[in-house]
Amino acid sequence: MKVSLKWLRDYVDINKDVKTFADMMTMSGTKSEAIEFLGEEIENVVTGKIVSIEEHPDAEKLIVTQIDIGKEELLQIVTGAKNVSVGDYVPVALHGSKLPGGIKIKNGKLRGVASNGMLCSNEELNIDSKYIDEKSKDGILLLHEVETGKDIREVLLLNDAIVEFELTANRPDCQSMMGIAYEAAATLGIKANIPVPEVKAETDADVRISVDVEDECLCPRYMLREIRDIKICPSPYWMQRRLIEYGMRPINNIVDITNYVMIEYGQPLHAFDAEKIQSGKILVRRAHEGEKLTTLDAIQRTLDTDMLLITDGKQPIGIAGVMGGFNTEIDANTKNIVIESALFDADSIRLTSRRLGLRSEASSKYEKGIDILRPNLALDRACQLIEELGYGSVCSGIVDTMKTEFVPAIIQTTFSNINGLMGTELSISDITDILQSLNFECLVEGDNIKVTVPHYRLDMAIADDIVEEVARIYGYNNIESKPIYAEVTQARKSKDRQFEDILKSLAMNNGLTEVSTYSFVSPKGLEKSNITDMKYHNFLKLLNPLGEETSVMRTSLIPEMLDVMYTNTSRKNDEFAAFEYGNTFFMSEEDKLPEEAKAMVAAAYGKAEEFFIMKARLEGILKGLGLKEYEYVPEKTNRVFHPGRCANVVADGKNIAVIGEIHPAVLENYGIKKRIYLFEIFVDEVKSVSNTEIIYSQIPKYPTVLRDIALVVDKDVYVNEIEKVIRKNGKKLLEEVKLFDIFEGAQIGSDKKSVAYSLKFRAADRTLTDEEINPVIEKILLQLEIECNANLR
Structure with missing residues (x-):
């Protein structure tokens, strides 16, 4: 959110320098990201009026101008600009002036004719060309009629500072000048002067267009006001400048007013040409599947049934909360308009914007949430500006579909709870003063306090939210650090974690290096490994994967371990022995969390490696787990392993591990040209039969x-x-x-x-x-x- 300090001062008396103010706002929870000083690099540039123009005696492409800069003598300046004429007001850089980019202007001669300064283009004043009229492009910046000799920074309102705030998604109220004004007032400990819009509505007439909302869940409130005898023209320069500083391009007076109020109140507005709504009715409904609308950017868009539309009862005239339709656009011939101010469901707008790939300033505000009272305030403000600036006659009638009365949220807590969580000893008056500075109403009953939340604070829901408000305005830096007064208990690992540590330690003691691979894998890994058991194909799929290679959660560690083996063989490592201990994931019943199971796999290759060395590693691990009695049962159906070179390890009737040499077909799938020996330990099963308790006995007295x-x-x-x-x-x-x-x-x-x-x-x-x-x-x-x-x- 870019905030003009000059604009903000309309509502709050900021008596601090910009940097101090920005730092204070950061400390109170509204983080300032950057500060831009407009016109900071411009010096000694004034306004001038062209009195005469003559051709240059020695250069066809140059002209000699005489400029009135408010002094007795005219200033002679030579320029090559073609867009200037006698009577134009222009920016004049005098001798010794400075321009953005470190440019300094001095008197001189051009082809033998004295030039005492320079006429400035928009680029030389660091003004983006998208914000200026066509006549000023590719030439000198042409000004409106203005007193000559004035500082150009004052005329163009460049003597301002722009503070950019980084806002969190839970504070949609701060997506407006009003919201920032409330925060600034509370931070500075002063009152905000927020004017209440007043509309005279001198035309006593109802809105000639009716409104019907089919889905009130998606559109809880829809308001319309009609303005007649509209005059389409450019908006005042001060309004254009504020839009530019926010990052929006001025278009015409009516569109600029709707955008201006959107920035001011955080409530998007849209103006329709009333004569183009021929049915005399607005119907808010879901789109039909495949329905099409050409939006204001002249692009035809295909809609679906999850999208909310503004229609004239027959055809769409706007995508609710995102962008209006081209068919009701305001143009130079517009005489009567209706202004829409509505509340739309945030999730619906977010989904529509994403599916269409169309993100507008309006959608960015709607998708974060808007309170139900704001449409009325913003609509009145827009009508007030139209009246005050003389752009049309506002009708007294209002269409409003809101059916339920607004009831503010009330949160109850206690002063002892607030102080207890903050570690402070603030008085009741201290706490209520802070809350009231944020426009919360407080009802105190002993230690209890009932806090009535302002309509625009949608983020307030529980008592802890009140504590946070008090803490940030009081100042986190003012809260003293105190030792924790609590019984400290010794931290201990769970039995599962202890078993994991033992198992990993035993693996490393038996010559294995621990590796770690991603839990997001490709479903093709099981095919490459010849794992046919359907249990392992019960994948948990990711909703938004980065790609096919990371589209599911792993159900076995074997495919990734073989990838590790391939990587090491391809890098010419002569021998490698590794293990991985980690989670595997399986789909569970509907509405239940996925099942997670621990697994451990080890593999090795090398000149000295053979089946019995790998078997010795496995037996070393099992011995460390206290297993003395187990047997090897030949396994001939497991296609991961070489037939005749694979066995299941069984203890107490449970299959606790499998060991063998990897099948040549699997090695070929991975491009591995060495023999790989691998064992997998089934962690849950081996844990149930293990005994890691160490029992000591006397050294035998008698011989064997x-x-x-x-x-x-x-x-x-x-x-x-x-x-x-x-x-x-x-x-x-x-x-x-x-x-x-x-x-x-x-x-x-x-x-x-x-x-x-x-x-x-x-x-x-x-x-x-x-x-x-x-x-x-x-x-x-x-x-x-x-x-x-x-x-x-």
Whole structure:
């Protein structure tokens, strides 16, 4: 919001310099972003009147002018401008003057003729060409009739400062000069002088156009006033200048007044040519699907049923809250107009503006919200200006569709609550004075206070909002810092976070580097990885993705881990071992939040890498989690892994992990030319069977007894099956089973293999004897023969 300080001073007596005022506004919650000093670089430039023009004796393209600058002697200036004539008023840069850009003007000669200064164009005065008339473009800036010799900054109203405020979306009231005036008054501790519009309405007549609103939810209030005998002409220069400083281009007196009032009150207005509404009726309705309207910018737009239209009962004449129609535009032949001042639903205007790709100053104000009383104030103000400036005769009749009386919001709180949250000891009068400076009405009952909110403060809803108002006007910098008076409890991580830390630490201790990938992924990742389980295809899709590559939330960490492997192989890293621990996301039932599940994946490649090294890493992690009994179950249906080189890890009947070598087809999909070994830990399942509590025991007093056995079994017998039989029959004396050799050869048969184990026996209270151990060994061998068809070699 750009605010002219000269304009703002019409409502508030600002007795501070611009920078101090801007800083004070920032500290009270209305942040000043920048300050621009208009005309700051212009010095010694005055107004002049061209008295005579003669041709240059030695240059066809130059002319010699005599300029009256309010002194006895005329000033001779040579110029090449073609748009000047005798009697024109122009800006004159005198000897020693300064212009924007550091330009200095001195007396001199042009082709032998003395030139005592320079006539200035709009560009030389740093005035944008879009704000000047056609006659002044590509030439000298032509002024209206004015006293000669006056400072050009005063004439063009350039002796001003523009403060740009950065406003938050919850303060639509500050999108107007009135809103800023109220804030400035409260900040400076003075009263704002906001005039109440008064309309004489000397023409005693009703509005000849009726209004019907089909959807009152989208249009709670629609007002019309008629002005007859309109005179279309340029608006006064002071009004044009204020529009320019705000950033709007002057058009004509009626359009400029509607824009001026919109800036002043924050209420968009629109003027229709009354004669072009031939039906004599305005109908506010939703658009029909595919309906078309050519807007004021001469572009035909296609509408849909979510958009609100202003129509004449048959055809559209404007897009509500966004832009009027070309078919009712005010032109030089306009004699009678009706001015619309309405309240439209903010969400509807925002949606319409976005879908059409059409953002106007009106839509930017509507989409942030406007209070229900503002349409009447702005409409009266526009009619008042038309009357005062003599542009037409305002009719006394008013059309107003508002059916319910406005009831202001009332918020109740206590003074102790306000002081308690702020950490202050302000008196009741201090607090009420602050609130009243913001135009809040206060009813005090002991410690309780009822605050009646002004109609334009749509952001006020709860008691904490009142506390914020008091705090910002009192000054956050005036609130003393105080220590917290509260019991401080020791912060502890949740059990889930503790388990996560343990799992990550174990992974790093077993040679894995942690990586982190994006949660937003491409749905094609599952296809590349050959993950066929439909559970993983239940994607949570993003409503507004950046692209296909980040359009869904991940359901598995495997695709991104393989991307990490590809990246490292493509960068010529000879070996790499990594893990990721993170969330996966799944769609849930309707109206419920998505389900999040923790997952962990590790992968590795390199010259020294093989399946058993990756298996050792997994077992190191499981050992750290306190898991002692688990088994590997061959997995042949998981298409992510190489067939015959994959196994599920099962503990207590639960599938806690899967490990294997990545399938060659998957590696080809990713462009990876190395063998990749990967395991995935199912976090929730492994957590349910783990035991991270460390139990200490005494160092054994008695020695172990070692026995080695070598068994001949069929090749298709898994080592895990043999170990299960050994442990089951080793009773309490068996402390450890360790495989140390596997042999295959013609000596034992082509369909057989030899497996050798080292068995460690120990008792906690005595030294074991052969008489105690031999029966256990015999039982183990017997059960191995029965269950695994294993014979002692």
